[in-house]
Amino acid sequence: xxxxxxxxxxxxxxxxxxxxxxxxxxxxxxxxxxxxxxxxxxxxxxxxxxxxxxxxxxxxxxxxxxxxxxxxxxxxxxxxxxxxxxxxxxxxxxxxxxxxxxxxxxxxxxxxxxxxxxxxxxxxxxxxxxxxxxxxxxxxxxxxxxxxxxxxxxxxxxxxxxxxxxxxxxxxxxxxxxxxxxxxxxxxxxxxxxxxxxxxxxxxxxxxxxxxxxxxxxxxxxxxxxxxxxxxxxxxxxxxxxxxxxxxxxxxxxxxxxxxxxxxxxxxxxxxxxxxxxxxxxxxxxxxxxxxxxxxxxxxxxxxxxxxxxxxxxxxxxxxxxxxxxxxxxxxxxxxxxxxxxxxxxxxxxxxxxxxxxxxxxxxxxxxxxxxxxxxxxxxxxxxxxxxxx
Amino acid sequence: xxxxxxxxxxxxxxxxxxxxxxxxxxxxxxxxxxxxxxxxxxxxxxxxxxxxxxxxxxxxxxxxxxxxxxxxxxxxxxxxxxxxxxxxxxxxxxxxxxxxxxxxxxxxxxxxxxxxxxxxxxxxxxxxxxxxxxxxxxxxxxxxxxxxxxxxxxxxxxxxxxxxxxxxxxxxxxxxxxxxxxxxxxxxxxxxxxxxxxxxxxxxxxxxxxxxxxxxxxxxxxxxxxxxxxxxxxxxxxxxxxxxxxxxxxxxxxxxxxxxxxxxxxxxxxxxxxxxxxxxxxxxxxxxxxxxxxxxxxxxxxxxxxxxxxxxxxxxxxxxxxxxxxxxxxxxxxxxxxxxxxxxxxxxxxxxxxxxxxxxxxxxxxxxxxxxxxxxxxxxxxxxxxxxxx
Numbered sequence: 001x002x003x004x005x006x007x008x009x010x011x012x013x014x015x016x017x018x019x020x021x022x023x024x025x026x027x028x029x030x031x032x033x034x035x036x037x038x039x040x041x042x043x044x045x046x047x048x049x050x051x052x053x054x055x056x057x058x059x060x061x062x063x064x065x066x067x068x069x070x071x072x073x074x075x076x077x078x079x080x081x082x083x084x085x086x087x088x089x090x091x092x093x094x095x096x097x098x099x100x101x102x103x104x105x106x107x108x109x110x111x112x113x114x115x116x117x118x119x120x121x122x123x124x125x126x127x128x129x130x131x132x133x134x135x136x137x138x139x140x141x142x143x144x145x146x147x148x149x150x151x152x153x154x155x156x157x158x159x160x161x162x163x164x165x166x167x168x169x170x171x172x173x174x175x176x177x178x179x180x181x182x183x184x185x186x187x188x189x190x191x192x193x194x195x196x197x198x199x200x201x202x203x204x205x206x207x208x209x210x211x212x213x214x215x216x217x218x219x220x221x222x223x224x225x226x227x228x229x230x231x232x233x234x235x236x237x238x239x240x241x242x243x244x245x246x247x248x249x250x251x252x253x254x255x256x257x258x259x260x261x262x263x264x265x266x267x268x269x270x271x272x273x274x275x276x277x278x279x280x281x282x283x284x285x286x287x288x289x290x291x292x293x294x295x296x297x298x299x300x301x302x303x304x305x306x307x308x309x310x311x312x313x314x315x316x317x318x319x320x321x322x323x324x325x326x327x328x329x330x331x332x333x334x335x336x337x338x339x340x341x342x343x344x345x346x347x348x349x350x351x352x353x354x355x356x357x358x359x360x361x362x363x364x365x366x367x368x369x370x371x372x373x374x375x376x377x378x379x380x381x382x383x384x385x386x387x388x389x390x
Numbered sequence: 391x392x393x394x395x396x397x398x399x400x401x402x403x404x405x406x407x408x409x410x411x412x413x414x415x416x417x418x419x420x421x422x423x424x425x426x427x428x429x430x431x432x433x434x435x436x437x438x439x440x441x442x443x444x445x446x447x448x449x450x451x452x453x454x455x456x457x458x459x460x461x462x463x464x465x466x467x468x469x470x471x472x473x474x475x476x477x478x479x480x481x482x483x484x485x486x487x488x489x490x491x492x493x494x495x496x497x498x499x500x501x502x503x504x505x506x507x508x509x510x511x512x513x514x515x516x517x518x519x520x521x522x523x524x525x526x527x528x529x530x531x532x533x534x535x536x537x538x539x540x541x542x543x544x545x546x547x548x549x550x551x552x553x554x555x556x557x558x559x560x561x562x563x564x565x566x567x568x569x570x571x572x573x574x575x576x577x578x579x580x581x582x583x584x585x586x587x588x589x590x591x592x593x594x595x596x597x598x599x600x601x602x603x604x605x606x607x608x609x610x611x612x613x614x615x616x617x618x619x620x621x622x623x624x625x626x627x628x629x630x631x632x633x634x635x636x637x638x639x640x641x642x643x644x645x646x647x648x649x650x651x652x653x654x655x656x657x658x659x660x661x662x663x664x665x666x667x668x669x670x671x672x673x674x675x676x677x678x679x680x681x682x683x684x685x686x687x688x689x690x691x692x693x694x695x696x697x698x699x700x701x702x703x704x705x706x707x708x709x710x711x712x713x714x715x716x717x718x719x720x721x722x723x724x725x726x727x728x729x730x731x732x733x734x735x736x737x738x739x740x741x742x743x744x745x746x747x748x749x750x751x752x753x754x755x756x757x758x759x760x761x762x763x764x765x766x767x768x769x770x771x772x773x774x775x776x777x778x779x780x
Contacts, residue, residue: 001629003405008398014646015393206626208610209633216602223598236596239391243599243646252642256404256633 001207004255010143011169014243016235018171022053025131025169026088030057033086033128035077035101037065037093041135044179050092050133060084065093068271068278069100071115071151078107078114081128089130091167094184095139095191098132102147102165105130118149118158132167135176137242138188138279140195140249142170150272156366157272172246174238182229185241186337187279189225192245193218193332194282198261199254201290201300202373207257211303214253218308220244225336262371263289266382269362274347274355283333283340288388290326292381294319296374301325342390356386391597394645400533401559404633406625408561412443412521415559416478420447423476423518425467425491427455427483431525434569440482440523450474455483458661458668459490461505461541468497468504471518479520481557484574485529485581488522492537492555495520508539508548522557525566527632528578528669530585530639532560540662546756547662562636564628572619575631576727577669579615582635583608583722584672588651589644591680591690592763597647601693604643608698610634615726652761653679656772659752664737664745673723673730678778680716682771684709686764691715732780746776 013021026032032054041047051059062077081089081104091101105128107114116122132142141147145166148159177185200214221244227237247253266289267281276284290301298318305311305325313321330340339345347355360379363369371377377385403411416422422444431437441449452467471479471494481491495518497504506512522532531537535556538549567575590604611634617627637643656679657671666674680691688708695701695715703711720730729735737745750769753759761767767775 001405001626001633003408005401005403005408005411007401011395011397012645013395015391018393018395021395206630207633208613208630209606209637212606212609213603216599216606219602220598236391239646240596240598243391247599255402256629 001205001256002258006251006255008143008250008252009163010167010250012143012172012246013169014172015239016173016175018173019049019053019133022050022090022131022133022169022171023055023057026054026057027129030088031084031086032057032059033077033081033084033089033104034059034061035065035089035091035093035097035104036061036063037097039063040179041092044176046092046133046135046176050090054090060086065097065100067096068148068150068157068275069096069103071118071149072153074100074103074149075107075114077104081108087128089128090133091130092133092135094134094136094188095141098134098141098167099139099147099149101130101132102141102145103149103160104128105165106160106162115151118160119156121160127162127165130165130167132170133176134170134172134242136180136184136188137177137245138191140192140246142167142172143246143250146249148268155272155362157268158366170246172242174235174242177238177242178233180232182232182337185225185228185232187277188245189221189228189241189336190279190283190333190338192248193221194263194279194286195248196253197286198263199257199259201297201304202258202260203296204299205257210253210255210257213247215307217244217248217253218304222308222332225332229337258373260373262377265368265371266359266363266385269359273358273362274345276345279338280345283338284342284389285385287326287330287333287340288385290329291388292385293372293377294322296376298322340389342386352390356383359386391595391646392648396641396645398533398640398642399553400557400640402533402562402636403559404562405629406563406565408563409439409443409523412440412480412523412559412561413445413447415521416444416447417519420478421474421476422447422449423467423471423474423479423494424449424451425455425479425481425483425487425494426451426453427457427487429453430569431482434566436482436523436525436566440480444480450476455487455490457486458538458540458547458665459486459493461508461539462543464490464493464539465497465504467494471498477518479518480523481520482523482525484524484526484578485531488524488531488557489529489537489539491520491522492531492535493539493550494518495555496550496552505541508550509546511550517552517555520555520557522560523566524560524562524632526570526574526578527567527635528574528581530582530636532557532562533636533640536639538658545662545752547658548756560636562632564625564632567628567632568623570622572622572727575615575618575622577667578635579611579618579631579726580669580673580723580728582638583611584653584669584676585638586643587676588653589647589649591687591694592648592650593686594689595647600643600645600647603637605697607634607638607643608694612698612722619726648763650763652767655758655761656749656753656775659749663748663752664735666735669728670735673728674732674735674779675775677716677720677723677730678775680719681778682775683762683767684712686766688712730779732776742780746773746780749776
């Protein structure tokens with residue numbers, strides 16, 4: 001096991017009706033910026049519950065945070081937050097809204113061009129405290145310090161990470177996910193699955209607790225994901241998906257082990273260029289990456305096949321066993337309704353080869369030339385991966 | 391899944407050499423009470439490393455905290471802490487020292503008889519902050535708010551729990567366990583195993599993440615425990631045991647599921663009366679309790695057998711399968727060198743029946759008359775359990 005430090009400061013408020021606990025957790029003189037997305041929370045009743053919980057506090061609303069939240073939109077929220085002197089941000093939504101809240105929190109007291117927080121890793125001080133009300137289980141953003149923001153003007157999708165912007169509390173009420181479109185559940189389950197894979201599918205370092213926790217989350221997503229699509233109002237199923245997605249990226253399973261994240265880095269460019277959903281990009285890249293990196297990841301790919309997918313590999317060569325495991329991953333994604341080839345998606349008029357060239361260019365521009373747990377995924381390897389994913 | 395709230399405030403500093411990070415985590419004007427046990431840390435070099443890390447701070451030492459820390463000893467530490475106006479407690483040791491530190495932390499500013507914190511659940515204010523340097527993986531005390539203290543004068547072993555006395559940081563350096571006597575590793579592994587069982591072996595509530603995390607810890611303890619005895623200086627083995635013991639009782643696996651703790655409550659009286667090691671009492675009580683509660687715990691006992699011990703139960707009736715699983719638990723404890731019958735231990739001249747009478751009397755006196763996840767373990771059932779454990 002590798003050395004590590006770990007603490008997770010977010011208080012999880014899990015279950016039916018937990019929204020009621022929010023008011024106790026706000027500052028005494030709270031001036032709240034209520035940040036949300038496209039307005040679905042007004043249709044499904046969550047908005048009303050949140051306003052009831054905030055009763056008595058000064059509330060400023062900012063809606064319209066889009067999926068893959070844009071710098072252009074968030075900077076408007078920053079200005080509003082400054083103008084109203086808010087001292088707390090309550091993010092109500094999925095990972096995009098919560099990621100957006102983190103950027104707003106960091107930018108409000110930032111002296112200079114806030115894009116530098118993302119582009120140059122600029123230091124920031126006195127970020128606003130954040131709370132989260134999760135409506136879409138997927139990214140784990142509700143209990144980590146990660147934020148990814150897209151600048152539309154330049155098609156750049158960049159991230160920053162700081163525990164100073166990690167939510168102080170997160171309300172996880174599975175009922176809030178009942179009215180989600182199926183596509184969001186599909187994407188969320190695939191996203192959480194790949195978050196686990198990024199921290200698990202590397203090379204063994206004799207860390208059985210981390211391995212087994214990761215495998216437990218993967219097995220649960222494989223079992224519960226399809227049920228989540230078939231029975232949208234099964235509370236337990238949604239609860240298990242929600243807790244899986246949070247545990248997938250709250251830091252725990254990745255401590256003391258190597259991490260990969262190449263699938264994410266390559267996928268981000270697909271979203272930045274062609275506006276594919278985050279999970280769609282992961283479903284495209286991961287199986288191809290597993291194939292190209294099969295030698296480096298051999299032991300863990302076979303462990304994934306055996307322990308998570310229950311494959312026995314009877315009579316199979318090692319190469320066949322690896323292929324079987326990659327096929328199982330692909331089948332799981334497709335079964336969840338998320339396609340796994342670039343040709344399945346709208347590349348806005350570009351040919352597949354043009355798209356690959358543009359992705360490679362963008363990765364080069366953003367310095368993503370040594371990806372993966374060994375730093376051995378250079379642009380040539382990335383091209384191999386994308387070619388397999390055509 | 392049941393509703394829950396969860397946060398764990400302890401920063402884990404895991405791995406070789408992490409003691410160096412301690413000085414950064416003390417208050418600026420730290421006046422440290424250094425609390426430890428019998429002095430083994432002076433022989434194995436840990437004491438010197440701690441003093442080096444504390445360099446520049448005012449340090450007051452209090453040694454002699456015994457296994458199953460006594461109120462009589464700890465109250466002396468409270469007096470010393472008051473006299474020296476310490477503002478931080480650094481506990482260096484196992485669960486006993488850390489449990490003791492929590493009591494001292496709570497008692498220092500307590501106005502009245504500190505025993506009331508344990509006996510009457512009295513509220514306390516302004517507890518001192520605590521840090522922990524763990525030398526014995528077992529109790530999980532390094533990252534929870536639980537403390538158990540024994541009053542020798544009355545043979546009472548009582549606990550309190552508050553996150554206000556939970557350590558702010560915990561150094562987990564597996565090398566610090568290399569010089570432990572084998573018996574301590576045996577006890578630690580059994581203790582951690584039963585901590586998981588108390589939160590797992592109840593009844594199913596459709597919480598697969600919690601189940602699988604629990605099973606992952608149990609499997610790891612079963613695999614690594616014997617290796618820990620055979621190869622005391624295998625870093626990875628000790629690291630895996632250490633991380634297992636912390637994860638077993640840091641709150642995570644018990645959230646959203648029912649919990650039992652009857653084995654602990656009954657076991658505590660065996661320690662209070664006959665000074666048996668905590669783990670020894672658990673190894674005595676658990677198999678008998680599983681037998682008596684087999685109907686209530688049926689599903690989870692069978693799941694334990696299949697998933698953790700890998701039993702196939704081919705051709706077995708349900709009753710036989712349950713018996714096989716209980717036998718596997720007993721064999722694991724015995725294999726770790728921890729005996730599982732009361733008759734294996736020194737009951738200080740009492741007969742087995744006298745001992746049972748005294749345990750039942752004590753449980754009655756301490757109000758432990760409705761134990762277990764259903765509250766259905768009354769004194770008659772406890773007598774059945776103890777009779778099976780003779």
